[in-house]
Amino acid sequence: MMEKTIGSFEFKQCVIVPKSTGQSAANLRQLRTLLTSVSDESIFHHTYQYFLSGHVLEYTNAFAHWVAESLGEKALSEHLSNIDPYSFPNIEAFRHELLKAIDLRLEALPEPRDAMVGEEFFFSEALTLIFPLHVRARNLAEFLIAIRYIDKSSIYYHFYEARMRLGGGTDDFSKWFSNSVGQESLGERLNAIDPFMHTLEGIRNHIVEAVEDEVRRAMEEITS
Amino acid sequence: MITDYAGISPKGDLLLLQKLGERLSGKSFLHINSTRLGGGVAEILQRMVPILAELGIEARWDIIEGDQRFFDITKKIHNALQGDQVQISAEMWDYHAEINKKNAERLNLEADAVLIHDPQPAPLIEFRTGGKWIWRCHIDLSNPAKDVAHFLKGYCEKYDAAIFSVAKFVMPMTINQFIILPSIDPLSEKNREVTKEEIEETAERLHIPADRTILLQVSRFDLFKDPVGVIQAYRMVKKYNDCILILAGSPATDDPEGEAVLAAVREFAADDPDIYILMLPANSDREINVLQRMATVILQKSLKEGFGLTVAEGMWKGKPVIGGAAGGIPMQIVDGLNGFLVHSVEGAAFRVRQLLNNPEMSREMGQRAKDHVRTNFLITRQIRDYLAVWYSLEQGGRTVLELWQR
Numbered sequence: 001m002m003e004k005t006i007g008s009f010e011f012k013q014c015v016i017v018p019k020s021t022g023q024s025a026a027n028l029r030q031l032r033t034l035l036t037s038v039s040d041e042s043i044f045h046h047t048y049q050y051f052l053s054g055h056v057l058e059y060t061n062a063f064a065h066w067v068a069e070s071l072g073e074k075a076l077s078e079h080l081s082n083i084d085p086y087s088f089p090n091i092e093a094f095r096h097e098l099l100k101a102i103d104l105r106l107e108a109l110p111e112p113r114d115a116m117v118g119e120e121f122f123f124s125e126a127l128t129l130i131f132p133l134h135v136r137a138r139n140l141a142e143f144l145i146a147i148r149y150i151d152k153s154s155i156y157y158h159f160y161e162a163r164m165r166l167g168g169g170t171d172d173f174s175k176w177f178s179n180s181v182g183q184e185s186l187g188e189r190l191n192a193i194d195p196f197m198h199t200l201e202g203i204r205n206h207i208v209e210a211v212e213d214e215v216r217r218a219m220e221e222i223t224s
Numbered sequence: 225m226i227t228d229y230a231g232i233s234p235k236g237d238l239l240l241l242q243k244l245g246e247r248l249s250g251k252s253f254l255h256i257n258s259t260r261l262g263g264g265v266a267e268i269l270q271r272m273v274p275i276l277a278e279l280g281i282e283a284r285w286d287i288i289e290g291d292q293r294f295f296d297i298t299k300k301i302h303n304a305l306q307g308d309q310v311q312i313s314a315e316m317w318d319y320h321a322e323i324n325k326k327n328a329e330r331l332n333l334e335a336d337a338v339l340i341h342d343p344q345p346a347p348l349i350e351f352r353t354g355g356k357w358i359w360r361c362h363i364d365l366s367n368p369a370k371d372v373a374h375f376l377k378g379y380c381e382k383y384d385a386a387i388f389s390v391a392k393f394v395m396p397m398t399i400n401q402f403i404i405l406p407s408i409d410p411l412s413e414k415n416r417e418v419t420k421e422e423i424e425e426t427a428e429r430l431h432i433p434a435d436r437t438i439l440l441q442v443s444r445f446d447l448f449k450d451p452v453g454v455i456q457a458y459r460m461v462k463k464y465n466d467c468i469l470i471l472a473g474s475p476a477t478d479d480p481e482g483e484a485v486l487a488a489v490r491e492f493a494a495d496d497p498d499i500y501i502l503m504l505p506a507n508s509d510r511e512i513n514v515l516q517r518m519a520t521v522i523l524q525k526s527l528k529e530g531f532g533l534t535v536a537e538g539m540w541k542g543k544p545v546i547g548g549a550a551g552g553i554p555m556q557i558v559d560g561l562n563g564f565l566v567h568s569v570e571g572a573a574f575r576v577r578q579l580l581n582n583p584e585m586s587r588e589m590g591q592r593a594k595d596h597v598r599t600n601f602l603i604t605r606q607i608r609d610y611l612a613v614w615y616s617l618e619q620g621g622r623t624v625l626e627l628w629q630r
Contacts, residue, residue, distance in 0.1 A: 013236045017609045018403040019623065020394040041623070118366050122391035124403065127616050131243050131627040133236065151236045 007180045009143060009173075011135040011150055014157040016049060016126040024120040028071060028112045031063070031121055032102045040091040041125040047085045047094070048164060049126060051200065052156045060196060061085070063098060063121070070115040076105040084196045086163055130157065140181065140218065144211045152200040159203055160195050171195075173207065186214045225278045226604075232410050233604040241604060243627040244611040245279030252282040252355075253614070254333070256348060257341035258298065260287055261474075261506040264406060264533040265341050265362055271409040272607055279611075284335070288327040288345045293319065296480055298344045304369035305343065305376070306448065306528045312372050321347050337614045339387075346379040356617045359383045362406065363530040364551040365393045384617055387610075389531045390552050400621065402613050405555060406531045407606035408540060408597070413509035415540055418517060426514040430502060437467040439576060440519035442512055442537070445473050445486040445503075448528040450548065452492050453569045455499065457525065460573035462498075465580045472502040472515055516541045521579050521586070525572050526550045536601040539563065539593035544586050546575045556601065562592040 021042055025031035035043075046062035059065040060081045068077035079101045088094040105112065115121070133154060137143035147155075158172035166175065170191055178187030189210045195203065229238055253276055257265050269285050276283035290298070297316045304310040328351035337356045340348055342363065349357055359380050365373065365388070377395055380386055385400040394401050408415055427434045439458055443449040451471050458469040471489065473482075486503060493499040504511055516522060522538035522545045529551030536556050538545045547553035549565040557563035564575040579586045616622055 013239075015236065015240060015608070015612075017612050018391065020388070020391055020401040020403060022394060022396045022401065024392075118392055120392065122394070124391060125623065127402065127612060128624045129240060129612055129627060130625070131236075131240055133239060151234055153236060 007176075008136040008138045009176045009180070011133045011137075011146060011154050012130055012157055013133050013151055013154040014052075014128055014130045014161060015153060016045075016052065016128050018045070018124040019127055021123040021125060023123045025115075025123075026120045027114045028067065028073070028076075028102060028106060031066075032099060032106065034123060035063075035095065035099055035102070038123050039125060040095075042123050043091050043095055043098075044164075045124055045126045048160065051160050051195070052153055066115075066121045067112075070119040070121070071112050073105065073112050076101065076112075079104070086169065086196055140183070140211060140215050144208065144215055147204065147207050147211065152204065155200050155204055155207075159207075163195065183214060186210060225275060228411055229602075229604050232598075233602050234599060237602070237604045237608050240608050240627070241279065241611070244608065244615055245281065247615060247627070248336075248611060248618075249280030250282070251336040252284070252334075254335035254338045255283070255285045255341065256288060256331070256338070256345045257285075258288050258290070258295075258344035264531065267412070267414070267533075268407060268409065268603060268606070269341075271412055271603055275603070275607055284332075286331050288324065288348070289330070290323045290327075290344075292480065294323045299480055301343050301372060301376070302363060304372040306364050307367045307369070309369060310372070312375070317375060321350075324348055325351070337617075339610065340383075343376055346376060349379055349382045352382075356385075356614060357383045358613065358617075359386045361386060361388050361393065363393070364390075364528055365395055366390075366551075368395075385613060387613065390555055393551075400617075402609075404606060404609040404613070405600060406533055406552070407601050407603045408533055408536045409603040410540060414513050415537060416513070418510070418513055422510065423514050423517060426511055427518060430500075430511060430515075432470065432500065432515070432518065433468065434518065436498075437465065437580060438470060438515075438519045439467055439521050439523060440470045440472065440515055440538075441523045441525065442472045442515065442534045443524065443526070445471075445482050445489060447481075447485055448526060450525045450527050451485070451489045453527075453572070454523055454525050455489070455492055456569045457523070457572035457576065458499070460570070461576045461580070464577055467520070467580070468498040468500060470500040470502060470515060470519075472500075472504055472512065474504050474506050474508055512537075513541075516543065519543055521546060521576050523572060523576070524548065524553060525566065525569075526553060529553055532556070535563075536597050539590075540597045540601075542587075542590040542594045544579055544589040544593060546572055546579075548572075556596070557593075558596065562589055562596050 023034055025034050050061045064077045064080035067073040083097050085094050135146050137146050162171040174187040174191040177183040193206045255269055259266050273283045273285045297320055300310045301312055324347035328348055333351055334353055335355050339358050339360050340346060341360045373395060381397050381399055383399055387402045387404050388394045389406055391403050441454045490501055493501060516538050522543045524532050524535045524545060524547045526532055526548040527550055531552030535545050535547050535553055545563040546566055547557050549567055554565055557565050559565040566572045566575055
């Protein structure tokens with residue numbers, strides 16, 4: 001079973017260097033105004049790429065993080081955190097949903113307070129570099145070792161960024177298992193892991209567990 | 225040399241450095257700042273230039289020269305940019321430009337990329353002959369004296385790009401502006417592992433008792449570093465916990481105010497035998513390293529800060545650091561996770577007591593602090609980012625760059 005391989009999986013990594021847009025918001029109304037006009041790249045950076053930052057807190061994007069930590073708007077933060085960027089066909093639709101959540105809060109009283117000086121929201125984009133890590137897996141066992149130790153930004157690239165790159169809600173790992181290794185059920189199992197619900201280390205653990213189960217099952221198989 | 229970082233820096237950083245090095249090999253990269261001694265910029269340049277050279281890049285580092293009047297003016301500009309209400313007259317700006325012109329006549333400014341560090345040499349852009357010019361700002365520009373920032377901006381907008389340490393330091397400008405965290409070198413004399421014998425020898429030479437609980441702040445003697453506030457916090461702690469306080473700093477050639485602040489600190493410390501004020505010679509890196517490793521708790525109670533690399537240095541030694549929530553310190557300390565951010569003397573005193581009374585918490589925070597520095601604040605990551613910005617400019621400003629095998 002484990003020898004049935006076609007193409008090897010090449011691990012890649014991406015790193016980002018933030019690039020300032022020069023625009024900042026000191027309160028929720030300013031954030032809303034700027035959210036209507038900032039580039040898709042900026043929205044992408046503060047939401048999809050937020051997972052790359054190895055966040056340790058409960059937020060799922062930088063907007064939710066900021067409204068909670070700098071404006072004290074916990075309910076809005078929860079609302080923003082609950083918006084799954086991967087459930088939208090494009091960034092424009094996702095942007096619209098973020099604006100809807102903010103509008104809902106702005107219709108209520110009291111008016112949210114301003115952020116302290118220095119705690120404004122600073123809109124950025126990113127310079128992104130993608131490169132191979134010179135680590136290849138030719139079968140499940142090699143993949144299992146690699147995924148345990150690979151840098152977590154490689155997991156971001158293959159599991160998160162891939163969803164935008166490939167479309168169709170899939171990722172590089174699931175695609176490789178399904179298309180190249182002939183492990184469709186494993187591919188489906190990985191594909192079912194909700195990227196939005198985990199940190200990068202959490203995703204690593206889930207992948208390890210799923211692949212380990214498959215390796216264990218394969219080791220038990222009796223073949224002539 | 226790059227291979228020396230294997231197992232210390234993240235592998236991805238080293239691979240990307242190699243790949244960018246392959247693409248920029250043979251090109252020249254000139255750094256210019258205003259001092260070879262003292263301060264984080266000079267320290268990192270000392271280490272960065274040989275690494276760039278090993279990557280095949282023709283790296284050079286020059287400094288601008290000036291007289292006392294020039295450095296008095298640049299110190300005032302520096303303070304004004306960090307929020308002090310200081311007037312910079314037209315005559316002072318003229319002198320600033322004139323000294324830069326003299327330096328431009330002396331220096332070889334020809335290079336494929338020129339990275340100008342901080343405001344002192346910013347006017348050199350007027351004498352550019354070619355290549356990509358990038359202005360690197362290491363200081364806190366979040367609340368500058370507006371007229372001073374406006375004047376400086378006149379120079380900055382002539383660059384191809386600017387680099388700031390933190391997003392909130394960015395000046396609204398029409399050029400590309402990148403955010404690159406500064407870094408420490410884990411292999412430098414200041415950060416390498418030291419032996420037990422080195423610790424004992426250094427402690428004896430500096431007359432530091434090895435058996436006492438040590439609170440430490442390492443910084444220039446500068447009002448923005450709040451050395452007096454540190455002494456006040458120490459006095460509050462001392463009522464409950466036996467400890468000594470070490471304030472250690474080195475002179476910097478571009479900081480004429482240092483001596484006056486040092487005198488004020490000595491006066492405030494009075495005759496307390498448990499306060500050790502150490503004015504160490506420049507390049508006392510091993511001493512700083514040993515002091516950080518001997519410390520029980522490290523403070524960096526800055527009121528204003530460029531970035532505060534001494535925080536990352538302390539964290540790299542596996543120590544919890546209590547930092548003022550200023551400048552780049554909140555980028556390094558995740559409050560309550562790998563250290564504490566404080567906003568007052570009382571806050572600093574409380575957190576010191578908390579750490580002294582909870583050694584296990586202190587140890588866990590210290591380990592997380594070291595991990596955080598490894599991922600985000602090592603020199604290999606910073607060089608990687610500089611080369612990435614340069615390569616992006618070479619590629620016409622492209623923002624997604626794929627570096628496959630060549």
